[in-house]
Amino acid sequence: MRAMILAAGLGTRMRPLTLHTPKPLLQAAGRALIEYHIERLVRAGIDRIVINHSWLGEQIERALGDGERFGVELCYSVEPEPLETAGGIRQALALLVDDPDDSFLVVNGDVFIDSPLDSLVQRELGAGIDAHLLLVDNPDWHEAGDFALCEGRVSATGEPRLTFSGISRLRARLLSALVPGDKAALAPILRAAMARGAVSGERLGGYWNDIGTPQRLAELDQRLRCADHG
Numbered sequence: 001m002r003a004m005i006l007a008a009g010l011g012t013r014m015r016p017l018t019l020h021t022p023k024p025l026l027q028a029a030g031r032a033l034i035e036y037h038i039e040r041l042v043r044a045g046i047d048r049i050v051i052n053h054s055w056l057g058e059q060i061e062r063a064l065g066d067g068e069r070f071g072v073e074l075c076y077s078v079e080p081e082p083l084e085t086a087g088g089i090r091q092a093l094a095l096l097v098d099d100p101d102d103s104f105l106v107v108n109g110d111v112f113i114d115s116p117l118d119s120l121v122q123r124e125l126g127a128g129i130d131a132h133l134l135l136v137d138n139p140d141w142h143e144a145g146d147f148a149l150c151e152g153r154v155s156a157t158g159e160p161r162l163t164f165s166g167i168s169r170l171r172a173r174l175l176s177a178l179v180p181g182d183k184a185a186l187a188p189i190l191r192a193a194m195a196r197g198a199v200s201g202e203r204l205g206g207y208w209n210d211i212g213t214p215q216r217l218a219e220l221d222q223r224l225r226c227a228d229h230g
Contacts, residue, residue, distance in 0.1 A: 001045055001046050001047065001104070001105070001121050002046065002047070002048040002049070002050065002095075002096050002097070002104045002105075003041050003046045003048075003049050003050070003104060003105035003106070003107065004049070004050045004051070004052070004089060004092060004096060004104060004105070004106050004107070005024075005034060005037050005038070005041075005049060005050070005051045005052075005107050005108075005109050006052060006085060006088060006089075006106065006107070006108050006109050006166075007022070007023070007024040007034060007051050007052060007053050007057075007060060007109035008052045008053050008054040008055070008057070008079045008082045008083070008088050009023060009054075009055070009082060009109070009110065010054070010055045010082060011023035011055065013212050013213050014026065014212070014213065014214060014217070017214055017217070018055070018056075020056070021056065021059065022053065022055055022056040022057060022059055022060055023109065023110055024051075024053075024060055024109045024110075025059060025060060025063055026211075026217060027221075028112070028211070028217060028220045028221040028224055029220075029221055029224035029225050029228060032063065033109065033110070033112065033211060034051070034060070034064070034109055035064075035070075036112065037107050037109065038064070038067075038070050038072065038074075039070065040113070040116065040117055041072070041105070041107070041117060042070055042071055042072045043116065043117075043118075044116060044117040044118045044120070044121040045118070045121050045122075046072060046105065046121065047072060047073060048072065048073040048074075048075065048095070049067065049072055049073070049074055049075070050074075050075045050076070050077055050092045050095045050096055051064070051074060051075070051076055051077070051109075052076070052077040052078075052079055052083075052088040052089075052091070052092055053076060053077075053078060053079065054078075054079040054080070054081065054082045055082075057076070057078060057079075060076075061076055075092075075095050077091055077092035077095065079091065081183075082183075083181070083182070083183050083184070084183045084184055084185050084186075085184075085185060085186035085187075086175055086178060086184040086185055086186040086189055087178065087181075087182055087183045087184040087185075089106060089170070089175055089186070090175045090176075090178040090179075090180055090182075090184065091180050091181060093172055093175060093176070093180075096172070097172040099172070100171075100172045100173040100176050101171065101172070101173065102171070102172050103125050103169050103170060103171045103172070104169070104170060104172070105117070105120060105121065105167070105168070105169050106167070106168050106169075106170055107166065107167050108166030108167070108210075110166075110210060110211050110212055111165060111166040111167070111208065111209065111210050111211065112207070112208070112209050112211050112220055113165070113167070113204065113206060113207065113208050114206045114207040115204060115205055115206035115207075115208075117167070120132070120134065120167070120169055123169060125169065125171055125200075126200065128197070128198055129171070129198055129199070129200050130170070130171040130173065130174040130193050130198040130199065131154075131168055131169070131170050131171065131174060131190060131193055131198065131199045131200070132168060132169040132199070132200045132201060132202075133147070133154050133164055133165070133167075133168045133190070133199060133200075133201040134164075134165040134167040134168065134201070134202060134203075134204040135147065135149055135154070135162035135163060135164060135165060135201050135202070135203055135204065136162065136163050136165045136203065136204050136208045137162065137163070137203075138161060138162065138163045139163065139209070139210070142163050144161060145160075145161025145162050145163050146161070146162065146163050146164045146187075147161070147162060147164060147194070147201070148160065148161055148162070149162055149201050149202070149203070152200050152201065152202070153197065153199065153200055153201070154194055154199040154200065154201035155194050155199075156191045156194050156195070162203070165204050165208055166210070167204065174189060174193060175189065207223075
C-alpha cells in the first residue's frame with residue numbers, strides 16, 4: 001500500500017518560521033512534523049510514501065533521505081511551482097499506483113493526528129466509490145465546516161457540517177483526467193464525485209489540528225511535551 005504526504009505549500013501563514021525552513025520540517029517536541037506522519041503511516045503498513053515539495057524542498061530530501069531509517073521507501077515529486085493539491089497528486093500518480101482502479105492514502109503535511117491509520121489502510125473502497133474522507137468536528141476557526149456526512153456518504157450540502165481532516169483514500173481514476181504539471185485544486189473534484197454518490201467517509205476520532213500558524217505549532221509542541229512527561 002502506498003501513500004502521499006502533501007508538502008509543497010509555501011507556508012505563508014507560518015512566516016517568519018518558514019522563510020528558511022520548509023513547513024514539514026518545523027519541529028514539535030523536538031521532531032519534524034512530517035516525521036510524525038511517516039511513522040504513523042509505516043505503523044499502518046504503508047511501504048512507499050511519496051512526498052511532493054517545492055519551497056526549500058531540497059531540505060526535505062536531505063533531512064529524510066530514502067526512508068531507510070524509517071523502514072519505508074520514500075520517493076519525491078518535485079514541483080518548481082506548487083501545483084495545488086490535485087495537481088500535485090496527479091503529477092506523482094505513477095509513483096502511487098500501477099492501475100487506474102488502484103487507491104492510495106493522501107495526508108496533508110500540515111495536519112496532526114494522534115489516531116492510527118490502520119483502518120484506512122485496510123479499508124477497501126466499494127464499487128463506484130472513488131474517495132473515502134476522514135472528517136472531524138469543526139474547529140473554532142472553521143465553524144462552517146466543509147461537507148456533510150450521512151450514513152457513510154459525504155455530500156457537499158446538508159447538515160450537520162463537518163470539516164475535512166486532510167486525510168483520505170483516493171482512487172487513481174478520480175484524477176486521471178488531469179494533465180500532469182497543471183495546477184488543480186482537489187475540492188472541486190471531490191464535490192463533483194459527491195454529486196454522483198462516489199464519496200464515502202467517516203469521523204476521525206482522537207486529536208486533530210491543522211498546524212497552519214505559529215500559535216498552533218506552539219500549542220502542539222506544548223501538548224506533545226506534556227504528554228511525554230505525563
